[in-house]
Amino acid sequence: MIPTNNNFTLLLVVGIAAMLMLFISILLIFIFTQRKKLQYQNALQALRDEQKDQLIEAAVRSEEIERHRIAGELHDDVGTYLSSAKLHFHSVKIEEYDMSSRYLHEKGKELLDEAIQKVREISHSLHSSILQEFGLNEAIEHFAGSISHESVIRMTTDLDHSYPQHATQNDISIYRMLQEFINNIVKHASANKVHIKSVYLIKSLTLTISHNGFGLTQEHYEELQFRKQGLGLKNIQNRVILLKGSLKFYFNNDGYYIDIYVPTTDG
Known part of the structure; x- marks a missing residue:
């Protein structure tokens, strides 16, 4: 039986429809x-990011624990030995010495007092007790004051006092970053003026460190991240x-700037 045009058309439509359904x-x-x-x-990727965050958090926590351990040893052990040595110095009767020996004795006392003070400063810096007791702003101001010296480097602050005073785990990380940046500036930038400013908005904190020495640009910073x-x-x-x-690292006419932007849970 020869298919009619209608049957052929129907078969063609059905075939096209079947192919279309198959394609769909x-x-x-x-x-x-x-x-x-x-x-x-x-x-x-989310699992990898979570694991990466956990590893970083564990590393940061371990670093903080180690800082506290060293601070405790400096304060309790080294500090105790230095204080004991100071008592022995004070008990020496310098009247029996000649002028040269008296001078050396006084110089030794001065150096010992400086060493005790340095150990205290390092211990406080490592332990972050001021941060935990009085908050981030107070810790920054204390840290800046301990480094600032008019004849060497002048550090000023302009901190947003609306920022919450109760310290959080985030504040410890922010404080450690600021410490690291300031230490790098003091060691490498040859700056004699450093300014720390903070701006607290709803759910965000921006810390800006500026100085008049040699600094980094964003491009230079990204290169240094991968060096040993x-x-x-x-x-x-x-x-x-x-x-x-x-x-964010950048340069203006008055010096180099570092912006540290951190989202917060307050606000």
Whole structure:
């Protein structure tokens, strides 16, 4: 039986429809497979990010514990020995010495007093007890005051006092980053003026460190992150990742600037 034009047209339509359905089915299967693959990749990446954050958090926590341990040993052990040595110095009867020996005795007392003071400063800096008791602003001002010396380097602050005084774990990381940056400036920047400013807005804190020495640009900072000797910068970057914050380095006519931006849970 020879198919009529109507039957042929019907078969053609049915064939096209079947091929179209097959194509749509394959397309849907492909889309579904790709979507599942993307979901799996996103879940895997989220797991990796979570594990990375946990590792960084563990490293930061270990560093803080070690700082407290060293601070305790400096204060309790080294500080005790130095204080005991000072008592022995004071008990010596210098009247029986000649002028040269008296001078050496007085010089030794001065050096010992300086050593005791340095140990106290280092211990307080490592332990962050001021931060925990009085908050971030007070800790920054105390740290800046302990470093500032009119004949060497002048440090000033302009801190936003609306920032909450109760210290959080984030504040410890912020404080450690600021310490690291200031130490680097003192060691390498040849600056004699440093200014620390903070701006607290709803759910964000921005700390700006500016100085008149030699500093970093954003490009230079990103290069240094991957060098072996840039351990301090790596520690800073780890804390930035943990805080989900950001860093910005730039130069203005009056010097170099570092912006530390951190989201907060307050506000």
